[in-house]
Every structure is written in C-alpha cells, then in structure tokens.
Amino acid sequence: MNCTEVREKLSALSYDDLDPATKHAVRDHLAKCSTCRTELAAFQRVGDALDSVGVPSVRIDVLGLFQQAAARRAMQVRRWRRAAIATCGLAASLAIVVLLRVELRVEAQQLTIRWGKNAVEERTNPTVVERVVARDDSAALAALDDRLRLLDDLVHALITDVEDRDERQTHRVARLRDRVEELLARNSQRLGETERNLAAVVTALSFLPKKGDKP
C-alpha cells in the first residue's frame, strides 16, 4: 500500500472499521511511514475533541408524559369524531342527490336546480311516463320514502357508533388518569417512607459515640 491508499483508510482504522487483512497492511505501512502516522494521530485527536463535548443531565417527567399522552389521545378522538360526522353528512348528502336525482344547471343568465325525473326524458317518451305515473305513483313515493328512512337509520347508526367509540375512549382516558394518580400516590407514600427512614438513620447516627468521647 502507498501513502494515498493508506490515508483513505485512516479514519476507518481509527474506529477499527477495517477488515483484518487491510488493517494489517495499513499497520505495516504505518510502521514505516512517519507522515502517515502523523495523519492517523490527527484523526485520533478529532475523536478526542469530539469526546470533549459534554451532555446535559436530563430527567424526564413521567407523570407529565402520561398526562400529555392522555391529552393527545383525547385530541385524536375528537378529530376522528369530527371526521366521522363530516363523512356521514357528506355520504347522506350524496345519497339524497342520487335518490332525488338533483340536477344543477347553469345556463345563460339563470341557474336551474331541479329534482325528480328529467322533463326532456318525460317529453320524449310520454306514454311510458304516463303509464308509470298512472299505474303506480303512490308506490314510487312509498319506495322513495322507504329509501330515505333507510338512509336516516344508517346515519343514526353511524352517529351512535361514533358516540360509543367516544364514550369508550373517554372511559379509557379516565382509567389512565386514575392509574397515574395511583402511581403518584404510591410515589408520594414511598417518598414519605424514605424521609422517615432517613430521619431514623440521622437520629441513630446522632446517638453513636463521637471520636474522642469517653465510653
């Protein structure tokens, strides 16, 4: 290996990232080449410099974490509920548009909103329309009524489901809060016990004979 090849591998060598054969070859070269040894020392000094950066001591507030988690979950539930209600509303609107055959038309100087069967269609095939209307007008209205009722039931079922889920989430959050409070109480109790033990130790120490005391 020449100096150029060895220098490309010095950073890897300083972190022991070379395979044994390459490491051996690089070490052989370093034994003979003082310039490359100086280069290696420079990489090792970079490592030492990196180690000089200290790390602040961190103490995580676990109780705060549980509270934050509960708050985030509650927020997520609210978002889901809003999204579900919006989706239901949209689905209901679309179903109404489809069932009632709502038609929106923008023409010159006027906006037309119409629903029901197409007038053009009725005009082009009057006999069929007349026959249908004459034969079973009330039956068609009843069928439409049934469909709307079904849709209404569906929307209510969805809303009930969303409310059930919300209630379950609320219970879950409440249980979590209870658990956190229980943990807090247990910690507080342990702290009290520790303080009492410490006080007992201090008292016991004060009764011990001091250096120089006569027995």
Next chain:
Amino acid sequence: VGCSGQDDADLVARWQRGDAQAFADLVGRWQQPIARFLTHALGRSDLVGDACQEVFLRALLAGPRYRESGSFSAWLYRIALNVARDAIRRQRRARLSLVNGEPASPAASPESATAQHELTQHVSAALAELPEPQRLVLVLRHYEGMSFEDIARLTATPASTLKSRFAAALNFLRFRLRHLDPTEEHQP
C-alpha cells in the same frame, strides 16, 4: 446499542400489560443515552430536554403497536432520530443558525473551565456545520458506538453510503478543527 436487551424486553412486556412503573423504569434506563444522542445530533443543549420528552411521549403513544423483536433500543433510537430530524427541520425553517444557539454544555472541572468551554464551542460549531446526514452518522457511530450495519437498519441507508459520509464528516472536522491541533501550523 442496548446494554440489557433481555431486561428491556421484560419491562416492555410488563408495560404493554398496563404496568406504568415498567414504563417509568424504561424511561429511567434510557433517558440519558437518548439525551446524549440528541445533544450531539441537535448540537444545542437547550433543546435537548424538550426533544427527549417528545421521544418518550411518542414511545408512550406508540407502545401498544410495538412488537417485541429483541431490540427495544433500536426502536427507541428510530423515534429519537425522527424527533431529531423534525427539530433540525424546525430550526432550519426558523432560520436559526445552530451555531448561534447555546452549544452543548461541557462537563468541565473548574480549573480548565475556560479552555474546555472554548474547545466545546469549537467542536459544537464544527458539528453544526456538518450536513444533517453526515452529522447523524457521525453521532451514531462515534457517540453511540453503533456499527454501520446497525445504522443502516436504523436509517434505511446502505452501509457503504454511511461509511463514505462518516469518512467525509471526519475529514471535514479534521480540517475545521485544525487550529486546535498543536502539531499543525495555525492558518488564519
């Protein structure tokens, strides 16, 4: 990465069964290693407390979805990596220079406080100048002692790419910190 994977697995299992104390124990065990990673990844000690809190909050929220694969630490570091990347992105958006922030604080003795502080500032500034991908691989390799294979799994980047980034980062630092080297001539 982990020093006690078996114990972690046990604590994770208890936590997933609803034992809050097990989660508190995991936090106690991993808060300082994660703080060390975030300190060097962010280059600012004033952001570490909040970032660390965010890592464990995300872990707490994602806990039910965690499936034990023998490496809780790798999972936690992946969360920490995402938090670090988010924080770096926020810093960049806020157009705050990493160098202008409070550098990572030194653990100096009173006698060498000034020299140590100066060295820390130089190193922190040099670290902050590294592009994010190079800084992350340097931090994971140097400070966390991860192998390139582990880092590759963590970051979904080929090990060969990581090795190149690591070598480039070291070369940059060597150049950037050359004025601290007593054997090299000082160049203004």
